[in-house]
Amino acid sequence: MAPADRLSGAVAEIELGGKLLAWWDVSRRELPWRALAGRAPDPYAVWLSEIMLQQTTVASVTGYFGKFMSRWPNVEALARAPLEDVLAAWAGLGYYARARNLHACAGEVVRRHGGRFPQEPEALLGLPGVGPYTAAAIAAIAFNRPCVAQDGNVERVVSRLFAVEEPLPAAKGRIKAHTESFLSRQRPGDFAQALMDLGATVCTPRSPDCSRCPLAGNCRARADGAQTRFPVKGEKPARPHRRGAAFVLLRGGEALLRRRPAKGLLGGMSEFPSTPLSADFGLAEAMGYAPAEIRWRRLEGHVRHVFTHFSLELAVFLSREAPDRNFDACDGYRWADVARLREEGLSSLMRKVAVHAELAGK
DNA sequence: TAGACGTGGGT
DNA sequence: TACCCAAGTCT
Secondary structure (H helix, E strand, O other): OOHHHOOOHHHHHHHHHHHHHHHHHHHOOOOOOOOOOOOOOOHHHHHHHHHHHOOOOHHHHHHHHHHHHHHOOOHHHHHHOOHHHHHHHHOOOOOOHHHHHHHHHHHHHHHHHOOOOOOOHHHHEOEOOOOHHHHHHHHHHHHOOOOOOOOHHHHHHHHHHOOOOOOEOOOHHHHHHHHHOOOOOOOHHHHHHHHHHHHHHOOOOOOOOHHHOOOHHHOHHHHOOOHHHOOOEOOOOOOOEEEEEEEEEEEOOOEEEEEOOOOOOOOOOOEOOEOOOOOOOOHHHHHHHOOOOOOOEEOOOOEEEEOOOOEEEEEEEEEOOOOOOOHHHOOOEEEEEHHHHHHHOOOHHHHHHHHHOOOOOO
């Protein structure tokens, strides 16, 4: 950007940064993972909340965060926990690689860093599940390092403030430079949270409330009456529709056939055997993926579910016949107690299958 | 760089 | 209904 396009660094920091922080001091959200004003933050709580909040709303995270903090109050406790317990506690929150990485990261912090989170963004970056945003957020919020924690909120607020015409994600570098131009060196942690609060509560995607915005007088987009034109984004690919089948096999009325893929879609989570979920299968074709060649009863209706990158329609087949193979000797499958289905922790998709098969209440 | 990777709520 | 979005990361 041309120097004349914006205020000089020091002036911008005082002008924009000061307005933002003054607003935040009276408008900050109280959130369970936040330290009270003037109190030292808990790096473990900051890290845990940041992982949970990736692509996930505050409303969805709140209950899970409380549950995790009660059950595993510090990084040592979480590192000691079996991965399956962590995944079961995460069930329903989505993006399950986050839970696998969370557990791996706790282990690294304990074994390689003596149970203390690194304070520098370069050291945080590269921990499992910690990318550029999360590294900067932890460094800023937990350790008051002058880092730009550039999430979707920041990209929206700053792209409007400076009317950034370049589309995302190419514009990330430009937006970061703009943000650094008014980053508060005095209060970098508060600055990061203030920018996110502004984006979440005032400078919202559809209908920003500029009358409440402390930066409205400096906002290029608003001056042009074009707030919602920013951030500029590219076209999104269409979402394909896929069909498949899930198989509910009961043994003696109390054991249920399960499997647990290590990675990929819903990786780590206990699930009903099914067709590969990332491909489209007609009904006849789907039967080739039944875990046993026995009589299956097709349950009426479908289970429908929408993932980020495709929608899914699942037929559900049920059988209580004795299988023609011994699953105990077969890797990938195991028998699990029906009564303990809840403790296993089900993804939302598999919870729908369980409800459809009347194995679980809504 | 673009696609994989969940879920629930808002409009 | 359909689409968008929410404190992104990994490959």
